[in-house]
Amino acid sequence: MELRAEKLAFGYGHQPVGRDVDLSVSPGQVLCLLGPNGSGKTTLFKTLLGLLPAQGGRITLDGTQMSALSRAEIARRIAYVPQAHEAVFPYSVRDMVLMGRTVHQGLFAQPGEVDRARADAALSDLGIADLADRDYTRISGGQRQLALIARALAQESRLVVMDEPTASLDFGNQVVVLDQVKRLAGTGLGIVFSTHNPDHAFACATDVLVLDEGLTRAAGAPADALTEEMLSSVYGVDVRLETLSSGYRVCVPPALSG
Amino acid sequence: MGDRHTRKLTPGLALSGLGLAVAVIAAAAAAIGPYPLTINDIAAALLRRLHGVSDPAFAQLETVLFSVRLPRIGAALLVGAALSAAGAVYQGLFRNPLVSPDILGVSTGAGLGAALGIFLSLPVIAIQGMAFATGLATVALVYAVATAVRGHEPTLVLVLAGVVLGALAGACISLLKILADPYDQLPAITFWLLGSLASIQPADVATAAPVVLISLVPMVLLRWRMNLLSLGDEEAAALGVDPRRLRALFIAAATLMTASVVAISGVIGWVGLVMPHIARLLVGPNFDRLLPASMLMGAGYLLLVDTLARTMSATETPLGILTAFVGAPVFIWLLATGRRGW
Numbered sequence: 258m259e260l261r262a263e264k265l266a267f268g269y270g271h272q273p274v275g276r277d278v279d280l281s282v283s284p285g286q287v288l289c290l291l292g293p294n295g296s297g298k299t300t301l302f303k304t305l306l307g308l309l310p311a312q313g314g315r316i317t318l319d320g321t322q323m324s325a326l327s328r329a330e331i332a333r334r335i336a337y338v339p340q341a342h343e344a345v346f347p348y349s350v351r352d353m354v355l356m357g358r359t360v361h362q363g364l365f366a367q368p369g370e371v372d373r374a375r376a377d378a379a380l381s382d383l384g385i386a387d388l389a390d391r392d393y394t395r396i397s398g399g400q401r402q403l404a405l406i407a408r409a410l411a412q413e414s415r416l417v418v419m420d421e422p423t424a425s426l427d428f429g430n431q432v433v434v435l436d437q438v439k440r441l442a443g444t445g446l447g448i449v450f451s452t453h454n455p456d457h458a459f460a461c462a463t464d465v466l467v468l469d470e471g472l473t474r475a476a477g478a479p480a481d482a483l484t485e486e487m488l489s490s491v492y493g494v495d496v497r498l499e500t501l502s503s504g505y506r507v508c509v510p511p512a513l514s515g
Numbered sequence: 516m517g518d519r520h521t522r523k524l525t526p527g528l529a530l531s532g533l534g535l536a537v538a539v540i541a542a543a544a545a546a547i548g549p550y551p552l553t554i555n556d557i558a559a560a561l562l563r564r565l566h567g568v569s570d571p572a573f574a575q576l577e578t579v580l581f582s583v584r585l586p587r588i589g590a591a592l593l594v595g596a597a598l599s600a601a602g603a604v605y606q607g608l609f610r611n612p613l614v615s616p617d618i619l620g621v622s623t624g625a626g627l628g629a630a631l632g633i634f635l636s637l638p639v640i641a642i643q644g645m646a647f648a649t650g651l652a653t654v655a656l657v658y659a660v661a662t663a664v665r666g667h668e669p670t671l672v673l674v675l676a677g678v679v680l681g682a683l684a685g686a687c688i689s690l691l692k693i694l695a696d697p698y699d700q701l702p703a704i705t706f707w708l709l710g711s712l713a714s715i716q717p718a719d720v721a722t723a724a725p726v727v728l729i730s731l732v733p734m735v736l737l738r739w740r741m742n743l744l745s746l747g748d749e750e751a752a753a754l755g756v757d758p759r760r761l762r763a764l765f766i767a768a769a770t771l772m773t774a775s776v777v778a779i780s781g782v783i784g785w786v787g788l789v790m791p792h793i794a795r796l797l798v799g800p801n802f803d804r805l806l807p808a809s810m811l812m813g814a815g816y817l818l819l820v821d822t823l824a825r826t827m828s829a830t831e832t833p834l835g836i837l838t839a840f841v842g843a844p845v846f847i848w849l850l851a852t853g854r855r856g857w
Contacts, residue, residue, distance in 0.1 A: 270665070303749070306752075306753055307752075308749055308752055308753065327757075328752055328755050328756060328757050329755040329756075331755070332753060332754055332755030333755070335753075336753070337749075337750070337753035337754075339749070339750060339753075344746070345610045345611065345612065345745065346607075346610075346612070346745055346795070346800035347799065347800055348742070348799070348800055348801065349799065349801075352742065352801055356742060356743055356746070356754055357754060359739065359740065359743060359754050359755055359756060360754065360755030362739070364736075364737070364740075365736040365737065366739065367738070367739050367803060368739065412754070412755075
């Protein structure tokens with residue numbers, strides 16, 4: 258299973274947002290997408306998920322053109338984890354996760370025993386089995402994000418695309434979510450996620466792609482691709498990279514350290 | 516767990532309770548009226564009808580029961596259930612717990628057709644046919660306009676197109692009211708726009724019921740997928756369903772259902788807005804349970820209101836007035852205590 262984009266141009270309608278993006282993700286890989294606000298990350302994600310048509314270049318899933326696949330065929334291969342949102346209706350967490358099973362059901366089917374078992378297994382896997390009967394609207398942002406990841410697991414796609422999974426989470430929940438990302442890649446999932454924090458790329462990504470004004474500014478393994486000059490220029494502030502005694506790489510803004 | 520939800524009853528229990536309540540209201544509605552019947556009278560008459568026995572001693576009683584009350588009870592149940600089912604669908608589609616089945620202009624459109632029919636002094640059946648047709652046509656037009664206007668959030672464009680075309684249809688109704696004969700046609704138009712089951716005929720129920728049942732089929736079959744649509748287009752698509760096709764199908768079914776009952780009852784507001792909302796508080800948002808709960812509540816509520824409308828005073832009170840008097844305070848209460856929508 259491989260998601261590959263070549264010379265990809267993307268945007269809304271006739272309005273181009275980005276072009277010439279090359280990337281690929283396979284099971285076991287974690288691709289971290291970095292870029293400042295307005296760099297085109299979300300538009301790129303929507304295009305990778307087939308929610309927006311590519312404006313140029315090509316996206317393939319295992320060699321098959323994305324545009325030739327139906328919604329269900331795409332969903333069986335790629336799951337989407339949106340930012341933890343406020344739902345309008347108070348579905349139970351279990352129902353929310355069960356919705357990930359839809360793609361494995363017949364058109365007129367209701368979730369069955371197998372679906373329920375898979376959903377509960379996904380909830381247990383993420384350590385939130387005790388939330389199953391709670392209302393999705395009444396759990397915390399971090400719990401919602403885990404529930405949405407559980408839904409992606411229940412969907413049983415080999416690839417998972419996560420749109421800023423750590424956005425608007427407190428520090429502890431950010432660590433919990435990134436830890437899950439790392440763990441899930443270890444179980445053989447391919448993961449693409451976006452973030453505003455370059456530290457997250459060092460923390461759990463095997464590959465990184467930096468998007469700036471719709472163009473690729475850097476790509477490759479985080480240790481090679483993320484340089485002080487590049488990050489400083491992309492984010493418009495002086496960035497220093499430091500290695501802690503534990504070997505952990507972090508970004509430091511000198512402007513705040515003096 | 517302080518915030519653990521306790522408000523949802525076991526769904527089976529809630530639905531049986533609602534079913535029982537509807538049965539009790541129906542029995543009471545059959546008994547109450549200017550010609551009071553006892554439950555024994557009603558049961559005996561039903562048994563005689565069942566066995567094909569006719570007894571001239573009970574002729575008057577049976578006329579009251581079978582030609583007047585039961586058709587009207589059936590109509591109230593049908594109209595209430597249909598409006599609430601359509602309301603539950605629309606609230607899910609538009610991801611807003613406070614929208615009503617006429618959000619896309621079906622009721623106003625039907626009102627325009629009916630007003631035109633009355634203005635042209637057409638027979639009742641033609642007035643109903645025109646109401647049904649213009650109700651459907653209005654929503655079709657709204658949908659066509661929204662599809663033509665691209666590049667915006669699709670549901671938002673649909674709602675705005677519905678508001679605009681609904682206002683236009685409302686203006687046409689006002690024009691017809693001004694032109695109408697103030698002694699004969701104007702009261703008829705006004706009465707129709709407020710909804711009433713006073714002149715319902717058994718044939719009305721017989722024509723509307725099959726349309727309601729047919730519209731109900733996709734709602735029941737696709738009830739799980741309705742839940743996905745209520746998450747929004749992008750999430751539904753990423754979960755593997757085609758939101759545009761599914762939405763078009765649900766809009767068609769809910770519109771057909773609403774138009775078919777509005778054609779026989781006139782415009783009855785609030786039921787389709789308030790009942791699905793309360794049903795959701797009772798059984799939760801899963802459409803599998805929300806649909807039957809909404810229909811039972813809508814059926815029971817409209818029957819209750821209609822029974823009040825025909826027994827409260829010597830002249831019949833239009834249903835739209837009664838449902839508004841109950842609906843508006845409930846709506847404000849929901850706004851004050853409810854969750855955030857748009």
